[in-house]
Amino acid sequence: MNDVPLLPVLLHPAPILRAKARPVAEGDGDRVRELAPRMLATMYKAPGIGLAAPQVGEGLRLVVVDIQKDDKPAPMVLVNPEILAVSDERAVREEGCLSLPGQYADVERPARVKLRWRELDGTRREMEADDLLATCLQHEIDHLDGVMFTDHLSPLKRNMLLKKFLKEQKLKSREAM
Template identity: 45%
Template structure:
């Protein structure tokens, strides 16, 4: 497994429409492992293959919910002590996903993106959607998704079509977000 570089806006590769996955082999499994490692290292909850430079219709999601029944753990990071709730990992892989039947009911969530770091904005999307995808063996699955999972799958699927969440914003807000990103890059 390896942590890969995450492409950041305005990298033109993020505008590429990804190709369907046709070969379900060890190379695909390695890419998925790298994507999870990269996503976890960046503290993300979703990552599309194009974000690590692979123009394939592949994405990974892990909403990493806190376990309310678990005892808080003591952490020692950089010499400080604090407690936090352990996280339940639920890594999910979506190969060649497609949205079927998005609801007419819309919901607004504040979104961010590993390819547009430190920028957050409200985006309106269907509140639920039915999704069909394949797993790493090529088996078909279908599921009705709601809440944060529905938002995340739609956000990541946008990447497969060359769309960033800031593309859903008005021209002015998108321009402001990109200027803020550029300013942060120069400061770093």
């Protein structure tokens, strides 16, 4: 992965982060096959456990994740992922986002999900996920619908977190001058 060119991760409030990504179509095959390894390399370098195409400026329904159970890489590339079912049981987990670096908050989501997607070669897959993988998949699929983890927070918490982030970004840009 070291020789794969990285992609710039867009930061809030980039407009594409709030847009609904379009499904990957047959004509997108070459673009998606070129994008997936670059997205994985970018995610690992960040470091992160998930990255959605809109975060790198691509309005396509493409997600990469790797929660590295037992510290073993297990990258997943999900083309046109969709959540088919969610559990009634809920789980709270601290989430962060590569498009909001340094910001974290507890988010409540369904504890388990069932999803369907296609592999890069077109193979159709389904799986059930729980724990960290369920949270990560829901977070990344949210990105494909223009939803960020902050949208799951109370208005007060969301505003505080976003104000803090924008203030930090202003400071960083001043220091860079």
